[in-house]
Amino acid sequence: MKKITGLVLALTFLHTIAFSQDEDYIQNPTFGVHFIFNDFKSAQAIRSTSLGAALRNKQFGKIKEMSPGLAVNYIHGLSPHFDFSGMLTGSFLDYVYQDGTSSGKDHLLMELDASVRGKMFSNKYVVSPYFQVGIGGSKYKGYWGAFIPVGLGLQVNLFDEAFMLINTQYRVPVTPITNYHFMHSIGLAGVIGKRKTTPKVAPPPPLPQPPPDADGDGITDSLDACPQVKGLAQFNGCPDTDGDGIADKDDKCPNEKGLQRYQGCPIPDTDGDGVNDEEDKCPSVKGVARYQGCPVPDRDKDGVNDEEDKCPDLPGIAANNGCPEVTAEVKKRIDVAARNIFFATGSATLLAKSNKSLDDVAKLVNEDANLKLDIEGHTDNTGKPASNQTLSEKRAKAVYDYLVKKGVSADRLKSAGFGQDQPVADNKTTKGRTANRRVELKLHYD
Numbered sequence: 001m002k003k004i005t006g007l008v009l010a011l012t013f014l015h016t017i018a019f020s021q022d023e024d025y026i027q028n029p030t031f032g033v034h035f036i037f038n039d040f041k042s043a044q045a046i047r048s049t050s051l052g053a054a055l056r057n058k059q060f061g062k063i064k065e066m067s068p069g070l071a072v073n074y075i076h077g078l079s080p081h082f083d084f085s086g087m088l089t090g091s092f093l094d095y096v097y098q099d100g101t102s103s104g105k106d107h108l109l110m111e112l113d114a115s116v117r118g119k120m121f122s123n124k125y126v127v128s129p130y131f132q133v134g135i136g137g138s139k140y141k142g143y144w145g146a147f148i149p150v151g152l153g154l155q156v157n158l159f160d161e162a163f164m165l166i167n168t169q170y171r172v173p174v175t176p177i178t179n180y181h182f183m184h185s186i187g188l189a190g191v192i193g194k195r196k197t198t199p200k201v202a203p204p205p206p207l208p209q210p211p212p213d214a215d216g217d218g219i220t221d222s223l224d225a226c227p228q229v230k231g232l233a234q235f236n237g238c239p240d241t242d243g244d245g246i247a248d249k250d251d252k253c254p255n256e257k258g259l260q261r262y263q264g265c266p267i268p269d270t271d272g273d274g275v276n277d278e279e280d281k282c283p284s285v286k287g288v289a290r291y292q293g294c295p296v297p298d299r300d301k302d303g304v305n306d307e308e309d310k311c312p313d314l315p316g317i318a319a320n321n322g323c324p325e326v327t328a329e330v331k332k333r334i335d336v337a338a339r340n341i342f343f344a345t346g347s348a349t350l351l352a353k354s355n356k357s358l359d360d361v362a363k364l365v366n367e368d369a370n371l372k373l374d375i376e377g378h379t380d381n382t383g384k385p386a387s388n389q390t391l392s393e394k395r396a397k398a399v400y401d402y403l404v405k406k407g408v409s410a411d412r413l414k415s416a417g418f419g420q421d422q423p424v425a426d427n428k429t430t431k432g433r434t435a436n437r438r439v440e441l442k443l444h445y446d
Contacts (some may be wrong), residue, residue: 014429020164025122026123027075027076027123028077028081028191028193029071029074029192030189030190030191030192031074031189032072032073032074032075032165032187032188032189033072033188034087034186035069035070035166035185035186036068036069036071036089036181036183036185037063037066037068037185038067038091038093038182039060039065039066039180039181039182039183039184040096040132040180040182041061042060043181044096047180051150064067067092067093067109067371069093069109071087071088071090071185073085073086073088073189073190074087075117075189078116078441080121080424081122082118083116083117083119084117085114085115085116085132085402086113087185091108091109092107092108093107094106095107095109095140095141095179096179097179098176098178098180103141104191108140109139109140111138111183112136112138113134113149113169114135115133115149116133116134117130117131117132117134117153118131123157123160125155127155128154129155129444130153130155131151131152132152132153132167133148133151134148134149135147135148136148136149140177143177144175145173145174145176145177146173146178147171147172147178148172149169149170149183150169150170151167153165153168160191161190162191163444164186164187164188165185165188166186168182168183168185169182169183171183179297198319213229214227215227215230215237217230217232219236223236224236224237225237226238241255242255242256242257242264242444243257244259246260246263246264253266271283271284272286273287274289275289277376279292280292280294281293282294287379298311298312299312300312300314301315302315302316302317303308303318304317304318304321305373308321308322309321309323310445311324311370314370316445320445321446323444323445323446324370326371326444326445330443331443334361334364334441334443337358337441338438338439338441340354341354341357341399341439342379343398344348346391348395348398349398350398350399358402358406365443366407371444372446373408373412373414374414374416375396375400375413375439375441376396376415376416376417376442377392377395377397377399377416377439378392378417378422378423378424378436378437378439378440379436380423380432380433380436381423381427381433382419383432385419388420389418392417392418392419393417394417395439396415396416396439397415399415399439400413420436424436424438
């Protein structure tokens with residue numbers, strides 16, 4: 001405990017000893033040479049037990065049990081407290097793999113790592129502890145591996161030209177060919193080239209004191225109409241808060257940009273519809289911009305505006321999207337007529353007994369020029385779906401053609417076939433199939 005306390009006091013003392021350097025000192029490119037020691041025993045002891053147990057049982061490797069080697073490294077400052085560091089090491093050793101085996105002979109181990117150093121103090125100070133972390137690769141007996149170096153170190157600044165570096169790294173394997181181990185190093189590093197310094201600029205001579213300007217708007221108090229409020233020269237030092245070109249003292253709406261003709265206020269919007277009165281064709285009635293401030297029109301005056309009215313020229317009801325409702329009596333007559341449309345079996349040829357019903361349909365449609373009719377053909381599931389689809393289309397078209405011949409305008413009619421896809425009864429029974437072979441007639445106004 002006494003040793004740790006002494007180390008802390010020593011670091012605190014050294015922190016106060018600074019070179020006369022710039023506050024933003026960044027380490028110049030530096031090249032170093034180091035003695036290294038690879039320590040596999042200590043790493044194995046920590047992994048087998050724990051760091052505390054290894055310390056208590058003195059299981060750390062001794063120097064004579066470590067493998068020596070040499071290293072070179074390059075350091076380049078990134079900021080006053082962070083540097084890039086690259087180190088290449090080489091040593092001859094009998095490499096111990098993660099399973100505890102080895103080759104039994106010494107071979108060259110090459111390791112290269114790139115890391116970032118984080119220094120406690122900048123190079124302004126004599127001594128700076130640092131941590132580092134990075135990534136590295138190794139080669140041993142023709143095998144390549146990868147590892148992550150994590151370490152702590154101490155940098156001693158020798159008059160800004162050279163540094164003594166003491167470092168311990170714990171190298172964590174990424175690939176199976178590498179093993180956990182410590183790499184201890186001590187060495188010297190020197191600055192490459194000339195140290196970059198920031199030229200000191202002499203302070204400019206003091207400027208003469210300007211005349212008083214209490215509000216700091218650049219207009220002297222003797223000429224400022226509003227000396228306690230920052231303003232603009234064009235208004236004799238008075239402000240224009242909303243920037244509308246009208247001084248606040250003359251502006252009835254000083255916080256809203258406006259016009260001179262409205263005494264600094266914006267153009268009014270009497271009906272509050274977002275369209276100002278100067279552009280609003282209905283300034284007293286709330287409307288929308290696309291109709292120049294007027295409400296959406298309702299040509300047929302049925303209470304449903306034209307944009308939502310499917311029958312904008314025909315008075316209707318809101319429940320039917322602005323279109324009139326087909327009366328129950330007319331619907332009933334159409335439904336009766338639809339049930340009396342007959343075709344030759346498997347054909348789209350209308351039978352003569354259908355004529356009376358279709359004539360009644362034509363008469364109903366022609367009595368109301370606004371009515372429209374959809375003709376929909378359906379079949380049962382007898383036969384192939386594709387054939388049924390074609391048959392349903394032809395039957396609907398046959399009814400369409402008949403009504404056109406009876407004077408119904410073609411643009412008021414629409415025909416479509418749905419084949420066997422929309423049954424209204426069970427196709428497993430004769431009665432159900434008969435019900436499914438049908439033509440539906442749907443009246444509407446939209």
